[in-house]
Amino acid sequence: MSKRRPYVRPMAGWWRKNPFFVEYMIHEGSALFVAAYGVVLLVGLVCLAQGEAAWNGWLAAMKHPLALLFHLAVLAMISYHSWSWFKIMPKTMPPLVIGGKRVAPAMITGAGLAATVVASLILLGLVWGMTR
Amino acid sequence: MGDDAMSRPLKRSNAPIFWGLFGAGGMLAALLGPMLVFITGIAAPLGFILAPDAMSYANMMAFTGHWLGKAFVFAIVPLFLWHAGHRVFHSLHDVGIHAGMVARLVCYGGALLGTLIVAWALLLIGF
Amino acid sequence: MARTITMEVLRYRPEQDAGPVFQTYEVPFTDDMSVLQGLLHIKDELDETLSFRWSCRMAICGSCGMMINGKPALSCKTFLRDLAPGPVRIEALNHFPIERDLVVVMEDFIDKLERIQPYIIPKEPRTLEQGEYLQTPAQLEKYEQFSSCINCLLCYAACPQYGLNPDFVGPGALALLHRYNADSRDGGAAQRMELVAAEEGVFNCTAVGYCSEVCPKHVDPANAVNQNKTTAAADYFLGFLKPKGSRT
Incomplete structure (x- = not known):
């Protein structure tokens, strides 16, 4: 009779056992903040559709210290999302070849982050220009 | 597994739909997310950099009344929700809550519901 | 001492x-x-x-x-x-x-290795008289890094998605699959697509990326898997445009 008895190890808590996985769980966790922010915008949009009184109620809620604190937390986590999104990008996209040479991973990450800065400034400039 | 795994018929994954929405939302969140949060959550409410009435009812109705504003809102809000829903769905699997119908319903159903509400609100605001 | x-x-x-x-x-x-x-x-x-x-x-x-x-x-x-x-x-x-x-126990990996058809499926069969298949250095570079795999399984030990769901084909085998798909002499991408796009295929990957960190041969399996997500998604959506019955 065979004495084989392969032992399967449990996976519970796998992500706590390696700093690489802890980082992975943090950047995956940024999704909760993206979702929360999406819901805040969704509620705002519904208020807007309901009329001026409802919209002003939403605006007042946005000025509450807790709302500001919440948005600071969201800002931190969504910025972390930007950073991790472009950090992973060299692994997730097909190799980029320019002038016969493969673009280095750090260049791709850098270009993504630079695009974020440019897009952010354009967005802020547009909003500033349209509302001043 | 052995022969079982080899002979088991393969079922095509429907993930491309959800993966595509996840990627589009993730890219938008990465490019515009931080500044959007800063504008709507900090700058406008505090009147910091922006005018204190930047998000006034009149301004927002003018913005969402224009088809370009509508397109922007309809891209941002639903895609953020689809991005987050897909990620949370996988994170649930990661922590041992496996891809059941309930997880699917909460994550993707929530995003779908959000999308429908956005569409309804934008139509209500009118053109 | x-x-x-x-x-x-x-x-x-x-x-x-x-x-x-x-x-x-x-x-x-x-x-x-x-x-x-x-x-x-x-x-x-x-x-x-x-x-x-x-x-x-x-x-x-x-x-x-x-x-x-x-x-x-x-x-x-x-x-x-x-x-x-x-x-x-x-x-x-x-x-x-x-x-x-x-x-x-590595039987599971050996099974997966067979399933990806890890050999060149010629695009155009050639007889001995016609001579060898020619390839330019640029064509070689497209797959060379993925051919360095030594099947050491470190990437599988680094992949939580494989640990959570052993049905997932996994980083190493998919990197090798990509090695053949990306070879200019190979024409088997369409028949390998069935596995790439299946529920056991590339979409189990959540881009953790640790597989590529631990690879002793710098194969970058995460890149191979994610490139195939793009091709599988393109194939999925283009499939709706093809006439009924012709989809794989």
Whole structure:
């Protein structure tokens, strides 16, 4: 009779056992903040559709210290999302070849982050220009 | 597994739909997310950099009344929700809550519901 | 007098152990000794019952992968001097069933290796008289890095998605699949697509990226898997445009 008895190890808590996985769980966790922010915008949009009184109620809620604190937390986590999104990008996209040479991973990450800065400034400039 | 795994018929994954929405939302969140949060959550409410009435009812109705504003809102809000829903769905699997119908319903159903509400609100605001 | 280092080795002897247990050995070492040589010292001098796989001692056979201080690594390529003062914790590769001590069951991977059709399926069959298939350096570069895989399974031990769902084809086999798909002489991408796009395929990957970090041959399996997500998604959506019945 065979004495084989392969032992399967449990996976519970796998992500706590390696700093690489802890980082992975943090950047995956940024999704909760993206979702929360999406819901805040969704509620705002519904208020807007309901009329001026409802919209002003939403605006007042946005000025509450807790709302500001919440948005600071969201800002931190969504910025972390930007950073991790472009950090992973060299692994997730097909190799980029320019002038016969493969673009280095750090260049791709850098270009993504630079695009974020440019897009952010354009967005802020547009909003500033349209509302001043 | 052995022969079982080899002979088991393969079922095509429907993930491309959800993966595509996840990627589009993730890219938008990465490019515009931080500044959007800063504008709507900090700058406008505090009147910091922006005018204190930047998000006034009149301004927002003018913005969402224009088809370009509508397109922007309809891209941002639903895609953020689809991005987050897909990620949370996988994170649930990661922590041992496996891809059941309930997880699917909460994550993707929530995003779908959000999308429908956005569409309804934008139509209500009118053109 | 040689320095010594404590090696804590995960033992599992199915005939006597209910589950794996650590056993500690004091191992004398010199600066030129790898973890594998430390294990060989244990087997030769201290405890001949310890089981582990090894062959070439020079990071090309891919036999001696194990968890070293919680990270997947080739034991022949990891040096005791870098782990001093220790202790050094050695375990069988994560996510595989343990057959005995540091030896894992790898049938599942062998099955997967067969399923990806890891050979060139000629785009245009040529007779001997027609001569060899020609390839330019640029065409070679498209797949060369993915051909460096030595099947050491470190990427599988680094992949939580494989650990959570062993049906997932996994990083190593998919990188090798991509190696053939990306070869200008190969025309098998369409028939490999069935597996790539299946529920067992690329979409199990959540781009953790640790597989590429631990790969001793810089294959970058994460990149291979994610490139195939793009092709599988394109194939999925283009499939709706094709006439009914022609979809794979």
